[in-house]
Amino acid sequence: MKSTADFVSRLVSGGSAAATDKSRREFLRAAAAVLVGLNLPQTSLAGGGQHGAGGSGQRVVVVVFGGARRAETFSPEGLENIPHLSRDLLPKALFYSNARNEGVTAHFNAISSILTGNWQRVDDWGKVAPTTPTLFEHFRKRLGAAQSDTWVVASNKALTSMIGASSASDYGPAYGANVVFPKQLMVAAVANALRSGRSRNMADRATVESELESMLEAGNYEGLGWTVSDMADRLDPRVRDTIEQAIGNFVRGGGPTSGDELTFLVSREVLRKFSPRLLVVIFSDVEVAHFGSYALHVGGIRTGDRLAYQLWQEIEANSEYKGKTTMVILPEFGRDPDGSTTNGFFNHRGDTESTRSTWMMTLGAAVDKPQIIERPIRHVDLCPTLASLLGCPPMDSQGARLTELRV
């Protein structure tokens, strides 16, 4: 076995020694050693950290990744799939190595549990809103934040606008977040082109852009699952401009063209134009795993790794966010283990460690010093923690505030 120092240096540099050591504990010990002594400069808590009207002045960006197993991410074998998370961000992060989904391991319930701090058990296809208030509603109701201060930008087709607000009495859509599904726009544009016999042109970037614009123009935002401000059949011009800008970058940028790329570009435009205090970005390229392509699933992890890093770079470069933003990155759950009756990585239905135990990375203002926390935490612990960070009074949650984060 390699010495710890050797292992650590290779871990940080992405060398091959990491891939030869299969001990998770060894892996964590080594990763923790990297962080010893790496105290981060204290970031200013804009707004003085005081709670009350308007909140703490802190901003929060949550990036949810879809289902990804530890084996393909934070394990010696998985590090090659997450070069940015493991090399660029881990040394600055407060990293929870065992973040557990103890609820229903399906998308709508998993994400709404993260966003409400309570394990949700509602319709898997998003026909029913979460039953307890979301962080958006709590934040807006308690602190009077505007709707434009809270956004969800998501790729996942299993979600609907119901993810933005609960059915709890005294809360609900009046306090909900703006919710947009850029990938749905793309899916609808392709489907529309197919229906109208125009699909043969969908390889052409100009045609794709015009199809996307027509979908925006058509105004069927409810059909796309969007909830944005008080939209009726037309988008607010600022929102429309934001989406159009993102579409332009997506289509003309010449880069990759997956659903997560578009979600990232829309999220970045939302940050630039609206500077929301609470933004939740939900990637889902990894969910191609349901169709059984391991290579494309791993490709989705690599895309998520890169986009999460780019989002962090955007935060660091944006004066509205730099120094007063906490970014949290976590998968919704893992996936089923190889050899399971549920067909391994294809699905996420098993009651196994591989499915339930993942990780959570926190970066930025709430991180006093980089460290790796091995004690198990639960996904429902995140919401009360973020509520405190935003300056909200405590909320009714099955979770407990994460004390390692500075709030």
Added chain:
Amino acid sequence: MRLEEKLPEQLQDALNKGLLDRLPITFLPFTREQLRNWDHLFPYERRSILHLFLYLASLSEGQFTALFREVVQLEEKMGVRSWQFSTNQQTIQNASLLARSPYYQDWRRAVQKVFDTADQYAEREKPGNAGGNRLILLVLPQRLPLDRSKVWQRWQGVGRPVQLDLASFSENRSPAEAILSLASVGDGRRLIDVMSSRSNASTADTWILDAGKNLVDCALKQAPSGTSASPAMLLSYERLATFRDHFSHEINTIRKDLADADTVYERLRNTDVTSWCPPEVAAEPVIREFLRSLYLSGNGALIFGNSFVEWCASEAFRRARPSCLVAQFGVRSKPKPFTSVVVFENPDQVNPLPAVDDLPGSALDAQLLALYVWLAASRYDEYRRNTVCLCMAESLSEVYVIAPPEFALGHQAKPVPLELLRTAVIQWLANAA
């Protein structure tokens, strides 16, 4: 016609005594479906359901109650009676209701316990070494680029790689086709002939699954002329293109709603699919229905050839326990720009850009899925003894061998000529027939 008319007498007797009425609610959808589809069950499935019912019928009232006590208690805690739960068939709505319950995992464990108990009973009834020797042949075809240093890493030393000597192999067919075909030496018998000559042989005992079509074409050429019956269960992803197109078209009409999904699924369960099938599938109602339920169960079988092969094999092991299964993987295309977000559509219909093969991606997919096929078999007792698993990496001239000590090539150190491998396979299947 009454539901149970075609059932075996013993099973009919048990049903006449009201066995079905005594089962817990959550057992009913599965049980009723099995009985309703009796004609389309594989021999292994029929034996299993028969054993289960005979076991249940043999229990006293007290034993019956004790066996299901935990399941019934959990159903009460879950409030199943207040759900819109179909007791007639397994639906997406049912699955969703169960999965959302806080008691779901407890329920699954309790159900498993019931089946384990019934299996123990069935085990006592079973003759020793049922089924004889078995073979699983997995093929990573020539086109897939593989890295010799990594290709068997995930198998974690459960078997060992053996080099193949293909120097003298210059035929105009793949090594896998050669293994299926007539030999120029030895007794010359073909694998399919050996399988069909085994005692109690049934078509469901041999499966050939192909992400392309050359292996299935090769097997079809071996079928005796003048018969429409297939010599084995033959499923080629490529030959099923029409079936897939029709099926996907229906699936794509599902709106984002559980009830709507169940409606579409119900329609697909009742649609006559015969005209969508290639002849070898159209002629076999059992395999036709297998295919229908395979596509309804997802897991990428409609989308990617390699997923189709893996999921087919897993379901074949679960439902038919074949003695011989050959599974060949293949090549998929790269996702196309923009339109790849709609992966459930036929990409060639949606996007005019030419399809480009993703060879490294397909190789990675196939390596893991080949392992999954072996892991799927390993779940069942039948494959823990007397089973040889060969995973052939054609581009490396190498075969990974998991075999009992008595398999002739298990300990070969020198490269093995393909003909020798073929002979060893034939002998393995023939000797214990």
